[in-house]
Amino acid sequence: MKNKNLYNYILGIADNSLILGQRLGELCGHGPTLETDIACTNVSLDLFGQVRSYFQYAAKIADDGRTEDDIAMLRKEREYLNVLLVEQPNTNFAYTIGRQFLFDVYHLAFLTELEKSKDLTLSAIAKKSIKEVRYHERFSSDWVKRLGDGTEESKTKMQEAINDLWTYTDELFHQTEADKAMVKEGIGVDVTKLKEDYYENVSELLEESTLEVPESKYFQKGGKKGIHTEHMGYLLAELQYMQRAYPNMEW
Template sequence: MTNQEALYIYLLRLGDNALINGHRLAEWCSRGPFLEEDLAMTNIALDNIGRSQAFLKYAAAIDGKGKTEDDLAYKRGEREFYNHLITELPIGDFAYTVAKQLIMSCFDVLVFTDLSNSKDETIAGIAAKALKESRYHFVHARDWSYRLGKGTEESHRRYQNAIQDLWMYTGELFEMNEVENILLQEGISNNLQEVRSNWINLIMPILQDSSIRIPTVDYMQTGSCKGIHSEHLGHILSDMQYLQRAYPDAKW
């Protein structure tokens, strides 16, 4: 694998994580628990979709085949997507979404902190902007974590179940394969093993202060770094890519 190929796949991964997470969060539009939260969720969704546009645009440039960010978002099949499995899981109830957001925003804050010092200036620039957004996503998820965890019996039960269900999807966040290893040597990407220990130090106290029991799981899901996904991604793409598939190159 050349450095250019590694960088392309790495950018797809950054872009796909944001795109699929953003698409899922946008499903809260008009369905939030109340108006203010509806807007908060869709704001966060748009932050994600905005950064996916930046990463995929750069990916298309690195690929050098004259594609655009829209080609990459709307014309790839599910085996060509590299988003983490946790991002494609259904939004579930509000507690489930808060749990997903806490896990992902803790991860994003740490990753973008590192990437804002990347030797690749474009990645560093996008990461610096994304870091500001993710710091807010983190605060939003953290505060809801406290409220749900220490709220009513029902909110605690739902939130505890969500953390329990999602925990087996946290392992693959820190997987490193050839792509990450090549780019780490180049000073472009970061060491996800270090991110892992920082992530645990960041999320554990929040879960403890939310009166949430830390799950113990003996199996971690994996596959997305090879383009192997859950059954959910195909359904997302059939919805998200419908227009481009039905009316190729449609413009408005």
């Protein structure tokens, strides 16, 4: 493959949205209210739409006969490069919202910078996606405030979710070799420069929600290198079932 770094860079971006979209899709028909159920499903569909654009580009770069579907559905667990945060399960609605919020704040900042990429395809995808992600961030932020500053039970559950998910946030700002190569070429985003503003924005919203900002400095990583939590295998079993059970299936 001529441009392996660009290919891996695209996978790193797209896999975050793919896996998070799959997690949100699990909630379809199980949301706390019909309106919220539909909203979560729409966010999931937005993410899958973005993923399709990324994987179409990745397939073009790979130029090895694979389609966007092959890249999305037929890789092994270690070949997925998403951060650990997005693969965490829907323990309860507070966890779903906490996971979404912690990713959305990062995602919005990331796409704002990706719009400036010298790669015109990535820049165009970012420009199209950022409109959707602004809504995602507003939706998840509003729910964090609603649950955090709500009943005693909702506050407790929201705080527990943030405390547990906090350990996965630092990985968002780790750079892979592909990341570093793309930053050098003016194509990729230097995520290390997003870290300070990210934690400031997240902390401000948590305080507004009458929630405590976790003080833990222990963080987990590995997803960007294909080393995932125990949840990933179960998620992929469901995501990949149809493609593996019925190879080359067409609608």
